[in-house]
Amino acid sequence: MRILVTGAAGFIGSWLSERLLALGHEVTGIDCLTDYYPPQIKRRNIETSVRNPLFKFLEQDLLNTDLTRLLDGCEVVFHQAAQAGVRASWGTDFGIYVNNNILATQRLLEAAKGPALKRFVFASSSSVYGNAQKMPVSEDDPTHPMSPYGVTKLSAENLCQLYHKNFGIPTVSLRYFTVFGPRQRPDMAFHKFIRAMLGGDALPIFGNGEQTRDFTFVEDAVNANILAMEKGRNGAIYNIGGGSRISLNRAIELLEGVTGKEAKRSQSESQKGDVLHTWADTTRARNELGFAPKYDFEQGLRREFEWMASLRL
Numbered sequence: 001m002r003i004l005v006t007g008a009a010g011f012i013g014s015w016l017s018e019r020l021l022a023l024g025h026e027v028t029g030i031d032c033l034t035d036y037y038p039p040q041i042k043r044r045n046i047e048t049s050v051r052n053p054l055f056k057f058l059e060q061d062l063l064n065t066d067l068t069r070l071l072d073g074c075e076v077v078f079h080q081a082a083q084a085g086v087r088a089s090w091g092t093d094f095g096i097y098v099n100n101n102i103l104a105t106q107r108l109l110e111a112a113k114g115p116a117l118k119r120f121v122f123a124s125s126s127s128v129y130g131n132a133q134k135m136p137v138s139e140d141d142p143t144h145p146m147s148p149y150g151v152t153k154l155s156a157e158n159l160c161q162l163y164h165k166n167f168g169i170p171t172v173s174l175r176y177f178t179v180f181g182p183r184q185r186p187d188m189a190f191h192k193f194i195r196a197m198l199g200g201d202a203l204p205i206f207g208n209g210e211q212t213r214d215f216t217f218v219e220d221a222v223n224a225n226i227l228a229m230e231k232g233r234n235g236a237i238y239n240i241g242g243g244s245r246i247s248l249n250r251a252i253e254l255l256e257g258v259t260g261k262e263a264k265r266s267q268s269e270s271q272k273g274d275v276l277h278t279w280a281d282t283t284r285a286r287n288e289l290g291f292a293p294k295y296d297f298e299q300g301l302r303r304e305f306e307w308m309a310s311l312r313l
């Protein structure tokens, strides 16, 4: 199939592109290599894909690309591009979030009205829930984002629903719960922790470390995308969680085991926008998509550590 991956040079988009190429699909990847983190990291992420003749990479911004032309002949869109990160979404940078998360999605959906797409998969986020009232949280539970980032992801998800209802675009939204693994973004906790451990520095911890997350290994997130393409129900929203909900303190203990080093900790106040706990009810994804996470947490953490160690930071 002919497939468009937006945000193709990012953490999740680059792995997804590689998997689609391995499955024999023709993939166009678009990414403007925003400076949210260093563009050279993103170039490295796509090193393998750009050598594949089935891959075409466009270093372009969704906000000023002719998207109607881009979608001509395209059968499936995986929309991964976004300005990520909860903590940076306050203040003057909010405009970047509005542009890259809401406006870019709306432009893409407008362009998708014409062609007969088979699937439009949107990368949503657990951040749409905020501090959920009930755990594990399911897709029909209320959404009360706690951060401006979460607000923009929920808006984009709502736009997908609107364009599905009004124009029949076959959208599927996947609410990822904290994704980790090789190529994880440098602003994310395990990337920072492993970097600190390798350098003998203290791990930056916000709050008392008892906050819990449902961590999802990146290959499981990629599998969820493939399943959404093949079996997703038009207009549906699915939680995608790894099923290994643990506290930050426990994660650090496991990291000590993986690295063979004792962690030094530098504790500071919890950050505005951070939620206390996340825990996905993935019943819908299991029943409708056949989604079943394959990686246990420690295994995934080891893979991320090995990757970072190989970078010789």
Ligand SMILES: NC(=O)c1ccc[n+]([C@@H]2O[C@H](COP(=O)([O-])OP(=O)(O)OC[C@H]3O[C@@H](n4cnc5c(N)ncnc54)[C@H](O)[C@@H]3O)[C@@H](O)[C@H]2O)c1
Residues within 6 Å of the ligand: 006, 007, 008, 009, 010, 011, 012, 013, 030, 031, 032, 033, 034, 036, 042, 060, 061, 062, 063, 079, 080, 081, 082, 083, 084, 099, 100, 104, 123, 124, 125, 126, 153, 175, 176, 177, 178, 179, 180, 185
């Ligand atoms: N990583 C996670 O834990 C997580 C959790 C929930 C949701 N998500 C969502 O998953 C998606 C991928 O996240 P990631 O962690 O891989 O982030 P990432 O920052 O590594 O990748 C996003 C990519 O999108 C590109 N991009 C941004 N705006 C663009 C634009 N206007 N035009 C073209 N390219 C643009 C960036 O350059 C970047 O390479 C995002 O939509 C994010 O909101 C991620």
